[in-house]
Amino acid sequence: MNPQLQQAGVRFLKLLGRHSDVIMDAYLGGEVADGQLEEGVEERLKKEGILYRPEQGANLRLRKSVRTLLEEALKDERNRQIDTNLGSALAAIKTLAAHYKEARHSGDYGGAEAYLSDLAEAVYSFAETLRHDIRALWGRINNAFGYVGTINAKIRENELAQSQVSDLLAGLEMVNFQELADIAGDIRELRRLMVTSLQSTLSECTQELGMVQARLLELLGRFREIRGRTRLLKGWLLHQDQHPDYQVGNHAGHQALPQLFNQAEAILAPAWATVHNSQHEQMLIELVDQIKAQGLLERTTSQPQEALPLVMEEVDDFEVAPSPIKQAVDDYFIAVIDSGEEESALGYLARHQLPWDAESWLYQIINGYEGLAEEQRRHFELDPIGEPHPIYSGNFIIRDLSLWLA
Secondary structure, three states, X not given: OOHHHHHHHHHHHHHHHHOHHHHHHHHXXXXXXXXXXXXXXXXXXXXXXXXXXXXXXXXXXEOHHHHHHHHHHHOOOOOOOOOOOHHHHHHHHHHHHHHHHHHHHOOOHHHHHHHHHHHHHHHHHHHHHHHHHHHHHHHHHHOOOOOOOOHHHHHHHHHHHHHHHHHHHHHHHOOOHHHHHHHHOOOHHHHHHHHHHHHHHHHHHHHHHHHHHHHHHHHHHHHHHHHHHHHHHHHHHHHHHHOOOOOOOOHHHOOOOOOOOOOOOOOOOOOOOOOOOHHHHHHHHHHHHHOOOOOOXXXXXXXXXXXXXXXXXXXXXXXOXXXXXXXXXXXXXXXXXXXXXXXXHHHHHHHOOOOOOHHHHHHHHHHHHHOOXXXXXXXXXXXXXXXXXXOOXXXXXXXXXXXXXX
């Protein structure tokens, strides 16, 4: 760990917290007026890269990196910026993999570990960027582009989102897993990061982008239908203003009725049998009872058995017994919520004298945590307690689990 870098990061975060009011004013208002800050504070915020002056005489504004951090932390639906440039991220991944292989081949194990850490960060950042873009698209779809007021603006935003989805899909098509596998070779760490992890992420993201694209097309059709009806209504109102003495004619008396007015339902609907009408249920049962079985073989001399009547009976109710260990895990999570303090899994098991072995109990807690919905899981932190394997690197032996509120 670089202590100087850590100290610089701590100072930067403290500076953000100390001037949080000004930063949020700049985020919500777009700028900070001159004279609002003391000269020393203004210079320090500009020096640390938090505020900047775009041109001479203009007010101070937030840096894009700080604005992006706040947009992601606040889940701000106004954020319409999506990074569709996936080619540069893929090129960086390939370059870091080449650096790692070279350092490993030359025996520079310290440099190789540093390059491997940078490569893991690049791969995980690539996956997180994709998921962030998809979340931003879903957020805009779920509120039907509610941050713009007119139908024309909604249609333009929809078309922008469709172009961004197309760019993302085109960027994902650039990923050649055969090339990545050739770069990774027989190095297990590279294959895990560049092939296994990326392939799983891209498969999920591609499937979800297809769902996003279908939903965008559905919304676009609805917006255009609303716009067409609005134009028709505005045209009619304009016609009424220009011709106040206009009287609607007797269109029903015409030989050819315009399709616009031909909206009446048919007097006699076509007849068909329906099995969903409860009034016909008894009649259908009697018809089924009268049907004779048609055998494929020749008739025998023996008399066929009389068909049994079809009787509708009520299905008995049944109840699925809840799992005792799952209920105990739910009680464990509730105990952490009630106490608000960190709780050890094995300590809870011993204190309440639960009948399950430690391994099954730990597995069930992990499954219960992973099974929570995303909005519920982010309220908890689950930390494994253990140590790395003494022989096989990359393996971590879990001895216990610790759960607390995030």
